[in-house]
Structure formats: C-alpha cells, structure tokens
Amino acid sequence: MAGKRLGNQTVRLETPPRIISTASIAGPKEGEGPLGHTFDLVLEDELWGEKTWEKAESKIVRETWSRILEKSGKAPEDINYIIAGDLLNQCIATTFGLRESSAPYLGVYGACSTMCESLSIGAMLVDGGFADNVVCLTSSHFCSAEKQFRFPLELGTQRAPTAQWTVLGCGAVLVSSHGQGPAITHVTTGKIVDKGIKDANNMGGAMAPAAADTIVSHFKDTGFTPDYYDLVLTGDLGIVGKAICDEMVGEQGFNISKKLKDCGLMIYDLNKQDVHAGASGCACSATVFAGHIYKEMLEGRIKKLLLVATGALLNPTSTQQGETIPSIAHAVTIEA
Amino acid sequence: MGKKMVKDFTHKEYRDYVEKKSPKSKVLANTVKAFVVGGLICVAGQLINNFFTSRGMEKDTVSNLTSIIMIFLGALLTGLNIYDNLGKFAGAGSIVPITGFANSIVSPAMEFKSEGYVMGVGAKMFVVAGPVLVYGISASIIVGIIYYLLHY
Amino acid sequence: MMFMKVLYAFLVGGIICAIGQVLIDKTKLTPARILVLFVTTGAVLGALGIYEKIADFGGAGATIPLTGFGYTLTRGAFRDVDQYGLLGAFTGGVRAAAAGIAAAIFFGYLVSVASKSKAKR
Numbered sequence: 001m002a003g004k005r006l007g008n009q010t011v012r013l014e015t016p017p018r019i020i021s022t023a024s025i026a027g028p029k030e031g032e033g034p035l036g037h038t039f040d041l042v043l044e045d046e047l048w049g050e051k052t053w054e055k056a057e058s059k060i061v062r063e064t065w066s067r068i069l070e071k072s073g074k075a076p077e078d079i080n081y082i083i084a085g086d087l088l089n090q091c092i093a094t095t096f097g098l099r100e101s102s103a104p105y106l107g108v109y110g111a112c113s114t115m116c117e118s119l120s121i122g123a124m125l126v127d128g129g130f131a132d133n134v135v136c137l138t139s140s141h142f143c144s145a146e147k148q149f150r151f152p153l154e155l156g157t158q159r160a161p162t163a164q165w166t167v168l169g170c171g172a173v174l175v176s177s178h179g180q181g182p183a184i185t186h187v188t189t190g191k192i193v194d195k196g197i198k199d200a201n202n203m204g205g206a207m208a209p210a211a212a213d214t215i216v217s218h219f220k221d222t223g224f225t226p227d228y229y230d231l232v233l234t235g236d237l238g239i240v241g242k243a244i245c246d247e248m249v250g251e252q253g254f255n256i257s258k259k260l261k262d263c264g265l266m267i268y269d270l271n272k273q274d275v276h277a278g279a280s281g282c283a284c285s286a287t288v289f290a291g292h293i294y295k296e297m298l299e300g301r302i303k304k305l306l307l308v309a310t311g312a313l314l315n316p317t318s319t320q321q322g323e324t325i326p327s328i329a330h331a332v333t334i335e336a
Numbered sequence: 337m338g339k340k341m342v343k344d345f346t347h348k349e350y351r352d353y354v355e356k357k358s359p360k361s362k363v364l365a366n367t368v369k370a371f372v373v374g375g376l377i378c379v380a381g382q383l384i385n386n387f388f389t390s391r392g393m394e395k396d397t398v399s400n401l402t403s404i405i406m407i408f409l410g411a412l413l414t415g416l417n418i419y420d421n422l423g424k425f426a427g428a429g430s431i432v433p434i435t436g437f438a439n440s441i442v443s444p445a446m447e448f449k450s451e452g453y454v455m456g457v458g459a460k461m462f463v464v465a466g467p468v469l470v471y472g473i474s475a476s477i478i479v480g481i482i483y484y485l486l487h488y
Numbered sequence: 489m490m491f492m493k494v495l496y497a498f499l500v501g502g503i504i505c506a507i508g509q510v511l512i513d514k515t516k517l518t519p520a521r522i523l524v525l526f527v528t529t530g531a532v533l534g535a536l537g538i539y540e541k542i543a544d545f546g547g548a549g550a551t552i553p554l555t556g557f558g559y560t561l562t563r564g565a566f567r568d569v570d571q572y573g574l575l576g577a578f579t580g581g582v583r584a585a586a587a588g589i590a591a592a593i594f595f596g597y598l599v600s601v602a603s604k605s606k607a608k609r
Contacts, residue, residue: 029609046607052450053607143607152447153605154414155464156423156430156439157519158366158512161359196347197354199516205354209343240358248342277359324347361513367506374505374553375498381548382497386490399551399560400587406552407588411595415603428508431519432526432553433501434588440523441592445600457600461593464520468554469589471524472561473581475531480565480577483535488573 004127007221009188009214016183017126017134019334020176021072022290025064027142027168030287033268038291039169040067046143046168053144054093057086057170061097061139064170068135072174079103080131083118086139086282087111087166088148093139103135112207112236113190113311114138115171115286116330122175123184123332132177139170140281149200149316160201164238165275167267171286173294182297182305186333188218192313194326200312200319203327204241204264204277207310210327211237212248214308218331219254226256230302233293234329235285235309236264238278263288285309297336305334366427373422373429381406381433403434410435414442440464493547500546504553523554530558535566560584 004011024039031042041063050056061084069076082101085108086093098105110117115138122134143153145166151157175184193213197206211234219225226232237245242262249256263285264278289307296302308331314323345353384405388398410433413419419439423430430436441461448460462469508522517525530553533539539559543550550556564584568576582589 032609054450143605146608147447151464151519152443153608154417154420154439154443154446155519156414156419156421156426156436156443158424158427160516161361195345195350197351201516202354202358205358209350212343240354244342244354244357251341252343363510363513366513367509370509371502371506374508375502375549378497378501378546378549378552379494381501381552382494385548386493402548402551403588404591407591408595411592411599415599417603417606420608426505428512428522429502429505431512431522432505432508432555434552434554434557436519437523437554437557438592438596440519441596442599443605445596446603446605449600449604453601457597461596461600465523465592467520468523468527468557472527472531472558472585475528475558476561476565476581477577479531479535479562480569480580481574483566484569484574484577487569 007217009191009217010221011124011187013123013127013185013187015127016185017123017175017177018179018181018183019173019294020179020181021068021174022294023064023068023071023172024287024290025060025067025170026287029273030167030169030267033273035267035288035292038295039287053141053147054088057088057093057139057141057144058097060141060170061094061137064137064139064172065098065101065135068172068174074133074174076102079133079135081106081122081125081134082137083108083122083134084137085109085114085118087145093141093144094137097139110328110330111311111313112280112282112284113309113328113330114282115235115289116307116309116332119173119175119184119332120187120189120330123187126175126177134175135172136175137170137172138282138286140166140168140283142166142168145281159276161276162199162202162204162240163276164203164236164264164278164280165268166281167279167283167287169283169287171283171290173290182334182336184332185335186218186222188214188221188331190214190329190331192326192328194324196324198322198324200314200325202240203280203312203325204238205244206312206325207327207329208237208241208244209248211241211245211308211310211329214329214331215249215256215306216252216254218306226254226259229259229304229306231261232256232259232306233308234260234262236278236280237262237310238264238280240277266292297334300336303336307332307334369425370427370429373426374432377430377433377435406434407438410438411442414439415446437465437468496545497547497549500542500549501552504549504555526554527558530555531562534559534562557585557588
C-alpha cells in the first residue's frame with residue numbers, strides 16, 4: 001500500500017498543508033442570518049448588477065477569487081492550481097467566473113460536497129510536492145439552482161417541509177505549503193452511497209447515509225475516536241439528515257452527538273428565516289467554513305475539526321426518470 | 337442478534353425510516369388556506385360573471401369574458417411578483433383555479449426570458465401548462481368520439 | 489339570489505381547491521401533475537353529465553378551477569359532435585376553450601416580456 005494511505009479511504013498528509021487564507025461572499029438572506037457578520041462581503045441584491053442569475057453567480061466567483069488573492073497578498077502566477085466547481089450544468093458559474101483568472105484550473109463536481117472534494121485534492125497536491133499554493137473554491141446561487149433543479153421563481157408553489165434552501169454565495173480557501181494557519185492532516189474520500197431515497201425535496205435524508213459512512217470510515221481508518229475532535233461539521237444535512245447521520249454513526253459505535261453540527265443549520269436562523277429544513281448548496285459549507293469556522297480556528301476556539309461536506313448527486317433528468325439519489329460525503333481533518 | 341442497524345436497512349425500510357423522521361406538511365392548516373383562497377378566487381370569477389350577466393349578455397359570452405379577465409389577472413399578478421407569494425400561502429388554492437394556469441404559463445416564460453424570446457419565452461412558456469393542454473384536449477377528443485359512437 | 493350564487497361559488501371552488509391541497513400534501517404529486525389530473529377529471533366528469541350538475545349549483549366555483557376547463561372542453565366537443573358529426577370531436581373542445589387558451593398565451597407573452605423574475609429570500 002502506498003505509504004501515505006491509512007485503511008481503505010483515508011490518507012495522512014506527511015507535511016500537512018496550511019490554510020493560510022480564506023474569502024467569502026454571501027447573499028442578502030445569508031447576510032441576515034446569524035453568521036452574516038463573518039463573510040467578507042454581503043450582497044445587497046441577488047443579481048449584483050448583472051442581467052441573469054447565472055452571470056451574477058459567475059461575478060460572485062470572480063470577486064471571491066480576487067478577494068482571496070488580495071487578502072493573501074498573492075499574485076495569480078503564485079497559484080499553481082484552482083480547484084473549483086458549482087451546481088450549474090457543466091459548472092459554468094465557475095468556469096465563466098474564472099475565465100480571466102490566468103491560473104491552472106481543475107473543474108470538479110461533487111454537488112454540495114465540492115468544497116471538501118477540492119480541499120482533498122488541493123491538500124494532496126500540496127503534500128505531494130506538486131504545488132505550493134492551491135485555491136479551492138465553490139459557489140451556489142439560490143435563484144440559478146431553483147431555475148435548473150426545481151421550478152421558476154414566480155411559480156406559486158409551496159416548498160415541502162423537508163426542502164432545504166440553496167445558499168447564495170461563494171467560499172474560497174488557499175491551501176499552501178508555507179505560511180501560518182490551520183493544517184489539513186487527513187483526507188477521507190467518500191464512496192457513493194444510495195439508500196433508495198427518490199424525493200428530491202428530502203436531500204438530507206438521501207445524504208445522511210453517505211455522511212455516516214464517511215465519518216465511520218474515517219474513524220476506522222485513522223483509529224481516531226469522536227473525542228479527538230472539537231467539532232464534526234457536516235455540510236448541508238439539514239434537520240432531517242443531521243438526526244439520521246447522528247443515529248447511524250452512533251449505532252456503529254461512535255457517539256458524535258455532542259460534537260456534531262451542520263453548516264446547513266448554522267447559516268440561517270431557522271425560526272425567523274423561512275428555509276424549512278435548513279440550508280444546502282456548494283456554498284453552504286464553503287461560506288460557513290471560510291467565514292465563521294476559519295475565524296474560530298484562528299482564534300483558538302476550535303482546534304480539531306472534521307469537515308464533512310455532503311453532496312446529492314442527482315440531476316433534473318434523473319429525478320424525472322424516477323431514479324434514486326446517489327450521495328457522497330468527503331471529509332478532511334483540519335487542525336489549528 | 338441486536339436491532340437491525342440503519343445502515344443495513346433495505347431501500348424500502350430506509351425510506352419508511354426517513355419518512356418517520358421527516359417533518360410533516362400541516363395538512364389541515366394548508367387545506368383550510370387552500371379552501372379559503374380558492375373559494376375567494378372563484379367568488380371573484382362569480383362577481384365578474386354576475387356583472388356581465390346583469391348587462392344582458394348571453395351565457396357563452398359571459399363565460400368567455402370571465403375566463404379572459406381571470407387569466408389576465410393571474411398573469412398580471414405573476415408579472416407583479418405577487419402570485420408566487422399567494423401560492424406559498426394558499427398552495428392548491430391558487431394553483432387549481434384558472435389564474436394558476438396563467439401563473440404556470442407566465443412564470444417559466446419570465447424565468448427563461450434570459451434565453452431569448454423564441455427558445456426562452458416562447459418555448460418554455462408551456463413547460464408546466466403544456467401537459468394540461470395535451471391531456472385536456474386529448475381527453476375531450478376521446479370523449480367526443482365515444483359520444484359520437486354512442487349517439488349516432 | 490345573486491348572494492347565494494356567490495356563496496355557492498365560494499363553497500364549491502373552495503372544496504375543489506381543498507381536494508387539490510390534500511393530494512399535494514399526501515401524495516407528493518407535483519403541481520403540474522395535479523393540474524393534469526384536474527383537467528382530465530373535469531373532462532371525464534363532464535362527459536358523464538356529473539360536472540354539469542356541479543356547475544349549475546356552483547357557478548364560477550365549478551368553472552374557474554381547472555376541472556371546469558376540462559368540462560368546457562368536453563361540453564364543446566359534444567356540442568360540435570351534435571352539429572358536425574365525428575369532426576366535431578376534434579373541433580369542439582378547442583373551439584369552446586379558445587378564449588381561455590388564446591388569452592393565456594397572449595397575456596402570458598405580454599406579461600413575461602414586460603416583467604422580470606424576482607429573487608426570493
């Protein structure tokens with residue numbers, strides 16, 4: 001077995017790359033939420049002066065990219081790879097947003113798990129000696145996602161109580177071989193898990209088994225126990241998914257109840273903001289990590305984090321054809 | 337043997353388990369809202385109908401005019417970004433009336449205007465309402481043929 | 489008399505919409521499927537002579553919901569069959585519903601050209 005591998009799904013990074021900077025931009029609704037003050041920029045409206053939702057999302061990507069360069073003092077030539085993705089078909093929000101980035105680009109798709117997918121690849125590239133600086137970035141936009149995955153915004157329908165609200169925003173993380181910041185020490189890559197859920201309005205229920213599978217594999221591969229961590233942070237399981245994930249991990253001998261939080265339950269105020277079962281979208285874990293969590297780690301309030309972004313790998317065609325929802329979760333250990 | 341673990345559930349067992357864990361729609365409250373709003377939209381239709389009837393117009397003309405006005409109102413309220421909020425409150429109460437049919441035509445046309453006036457507005461106009469015409473008109477042709485065979 | 493008509497319209501229209509809501513909440517049918525179901529049900533009930541009774545009683549409460557659209561289509565088909573024979577099965581439905589369909593297309597076009605989708609928060 002390759003020297004850096006632990007168990008079936010995990011790698012240990014020998015020289016753990018550092019997260020030396022983050023940047024985040026969020027929409028107005030996210031700005032009104034409890035984490036509103038942690039984002040670098042909160043937009044006043046969802047179009048941001050653009051003509052279409054898609055253009056607006058690309059602008060958010062472009063501006064987040066500029067901001068992370070600005071905040072870290074890096075030039076585009078310093079960045080060896082951008083690893084990025086979003087929810088729109090063929091990841092156009094990202095590619096159009098990064099057209100003028102002039103840095104080597106790898107596009108990835110893991111639905112809402114994309115942040116951890118890009119962090120995993122980025123960290124391994126840096127640890128492997130293939131890169132010094134990698135920017136990992138993901139975005140989503142409520143309006144463009146609704147248009148592509150669900151119904152027109154003006155259609156008078158009711159959202160199901162299990163539905164989740166796609167985060168409007170973009171988060172970027174700079175993973176580097178040199179510098180100060182929390183380090184990525186382990187990467188656990190998820191398997192595709194499908195427990196037969198067909199309801200696209202209940203993605204938390206569909207994704208929970210994937211999250212549980214990855215978390216349990218992580219503990220088994222590394223030998224860590226839940227006590228090792230200050231926080232196990234899932235991406236966007238929402239109310240339903242978080243409860244199921246907690247139970248599923250627990251019944252396999254790892255009690256994470258006290259450590260488990262979900263980005264999808266942090267970014268909005270569920271009592272005041274009408275989001276039903278919580279938040280979702282690539283930008284959910286990306287903005288929560290790049291904003292709130294990164295600050296908590298820098299200030300020492302969180303020392304050991306297992307970040308587990310979760311993705312529902314469906315598309316509108318598969319939903320219409322009555323397919324079940326394959327899901328995935330990727331985990332990275334981040335230690336301050 | 338202990339209790340079967342969730343991870344070992346069959347698809348069917350897992351679906352039932354998720355169903356149990358999921359918050360439920362407030363069916364009674366939703367139904368009352370749908371009843372009231374749907375009823376009120378029909379009252380609006382009835383008032384329009386009464387108005388034209390009282391001016392001595394014949395029945396077919398009255399029902400055509402009523403349809404046209406109700407559809408206009410549904411389209412207008414959609415364009416003014418109001419109908420979606422009504423729908424969020426009333427559910428089927430604003431989906432089922434003919435104003436909801438207008439909403440289902442206007443909303444995708446507005447949403448996909450960014451893809452142009454032919455393939456956007458023109459083509460997407462019927463993504464929700466198209467099936468209504470397909471099944472409604474086909475059903476009327478079928479029952480028309482049956483009616484012909486039975487009576488002539 | 490006029491008042492009673494309005495009251496009946498409220499009751500009948502409300503009940504038809506309430507049935508739709510129960511279907512949405514209990515069966516997870518999408519709105520498009522509900523609309524198809526309602527228009528087809530209206531056409532069939534119209535053919536069986538049942539919807540006519542509902543419409544006589546409920547007035548706009550029966551004709552404004554989409555079941556009424558199905559009923560209009562069927563009634564038109566029957567009327568044209570009486571007049572033109574088999575051909576009427578094809579001309580009658582759309583002829584009777586022409587005002588509604590044309591208005592929906594025309595106003596739909598005008599409104600969508602004149603207005604913009606607004607973001608939800």
